Amino acid sequence: MLPRRTIAIAALALILPASSGAQGAGGAVPRTADGRPDFSGIWRVMNTAAWDLEPHLAQPGVPAGLGVVIGGGIPYTAEALARRNANAARRAMLDPNAKCYLPGVPRIMYMPFPFQIVQTPSLVVFLFEYVHAVRNVYMNSPHPKGPIEWWMGDSRGRWEGDTLAIDVVHFGAETWLDAAGNFHSEQLHLVERFTPMGPDHITYEVTVEDPKVVTRPWTMSMVLYRHKEQHLRLLEYECYAFEAPAIYRPLHER
Numbered sequence: 001m002l003p004r005r006t007i008a009i010a011a012l013a014l015i016l017p018a019s020s021g022a023q024g025a026g027g028a029v030p031r032t033a034d035g036r037p038d039f040s041g042i043w044r045v046m047n048t049a050a051w052d053l054e055p056h057l058a059q060p061g062v063p064a065g066l067g068v069v070i071g072g073g074i075p076y077t078a079e080a081l082a083r084r085n086a087n088a089a090r091r092a093m094l095d096p097n098a099k100c101y102l103p104g105v106p107r108i109m110y111m112p113f114p115f116q117i118v119q120t121p122s123l124v125v126f127l128f129e130y131v132h133a134v135r136n137v138y139m140n141s142p143h144p145k146g147p148i149e150w151w152m153g154d155s156r157g158r159w160e161g162d163t164l165a166i167d168v169v170h171f172g173a174e175t176w177l178d179a180a181g182n183f184h185s186e187q188l189h190l191v192e193r194f195t196p197m198g199p200d201h202i203t204y205e206v207t208v209e210d211p212k213v214v215t216r217p218w219t220m221s222m223v224l225y226r227h228k229e230q231h232l233r234l235l236e237y238e239c240y241a242f243e244a245p246a247i248y249r250p251l252h253e254r
Contacts, residue, residue, distance in 0.1 A: 027198040029162070032119070037162050037196045039117045039124070042227040042234065045204075049110040052180035053220060062179075068110075068220045074182060080213045087181025096175050100239035102133055102151040104175030105168055106190060106206045106220075114227060116234055124157055124164070129234045137166055146170050149186055164194040185212035200226040 030038040048056070048065030054074060055067035076084060087094055097103055103111060113130040126135040137155040144154065149172035157166045168190040176183050189209040194202050202224040209217045 027200075029196045029199055032121070034121060036119075036121075036159060037164070038119060039164065039194065039196075039202065040119050042114050042116045042232055043202070043224045044114045044227060045110045045112075045222055046225055047110065047222055049220070049222060050107070050112050050178060053178045053182055054180070056180070068222045070219045070221055075215045075218055076213065077215055080183075084181050084183060087176070087183060089181075091179055091181050094181070095179055097179070097239075098241070100131065100241045101174060102131065104151055104171065105135065105153050105155070106192065106208075107175065107177055108133055108135065108152070109192075109204065109206075110222060113237060114232075114234060127234060130237050131239045132236070143167070143169055147186070149173075151175065153188070153190070160193075162196060166190075166192040166194075168192065183213070184208075184210050187212050194224075197223070200228065202226075 030040075032038045047068060048063050049068045051062045052065060053067060053069050055072060056062070056065050058064040074084075092098065102108070108126075108128055108130065109115075111128070111130050113128065115129060116127040118125040118127065122139050124137040124139065126137070128134070133152070135152055135155060137157040139157045139159075141156055143156055146169065148154065148170040150170050151172060151174070153168040154170040155166050155168045157164055159165070169188075171184065171186055171188040173184065173186045187210055191207045193205045195205070197203055203221065204224050205219060205221045207217055207219045208214070
């Protein structure tokens with residue numbers, strides 16, 4: 001019997017509209033029959049945001065990074081900054097990923113694993129290699145009444161020209177934003193924007209609001225890269241609780 005996710009992908013593929021090319025800044029942007037950018041495919045970031053969103057030096061098991069936060073740093077309140085620093089000091093023990101929890105949004109988007117986008121006019125589905133996670137984005141529909149505490153929040157999408165904008169609310173407070181201890185509360189509110197740069201690159205921008213943790217909204221920005229290998233597909237990544245996550249181990253030990 002085929003896995004449920006394989007069946008879901010096949011079913012969605014049957015109703016996907018045919019794509020046609022249209023010229024974008026970086027080349028022809030594939031489009032669906034209704035003229036929207038077609039993001040269907042397998043994507044991945046090529047940065048160190050999963051280790052630390054802010055600029056950071058190399059450490060054992062952590063590659064150096066320039067950071068993805070616009071302006072350089074997250075505007076924590078004094079109390080929240082103290083908690084972030086405490087998280088960082090014991091990150092290998094305290095990181096929720098070490099317990100095999102779902103990473104949450106936006107963290108799942110920049111984990112160092114590929115993910116697949118399957119797109120229809122009414123639903124955009126993100127399928128992640130990491131721990132088999134699935135994220136559904138319902139188009140042009142309201143959030144359910146809350147408060148609700150979900151690991152991945154509730155995602156509702158809309159088109160702003162060629163940009164797919166996703167509003168995300170209804171979070172719990174158990175997930176982190178990265179492996180450096182950057183965190184959020186249950187009042188987290190995200191606005192994600194996916195803007196095509198060409199056929200194989202998407203600008204991924206996230207504006208973060210959380211009045212319990214930060215003094216003002218802040219934004220991160222990065223690029224998603226389309227995998228071009230022939231016959232590529234998502235594989236399986238299992239998580240084993242209380243084993244040091246791969247993100248904390250040197251590359252030669254993974």
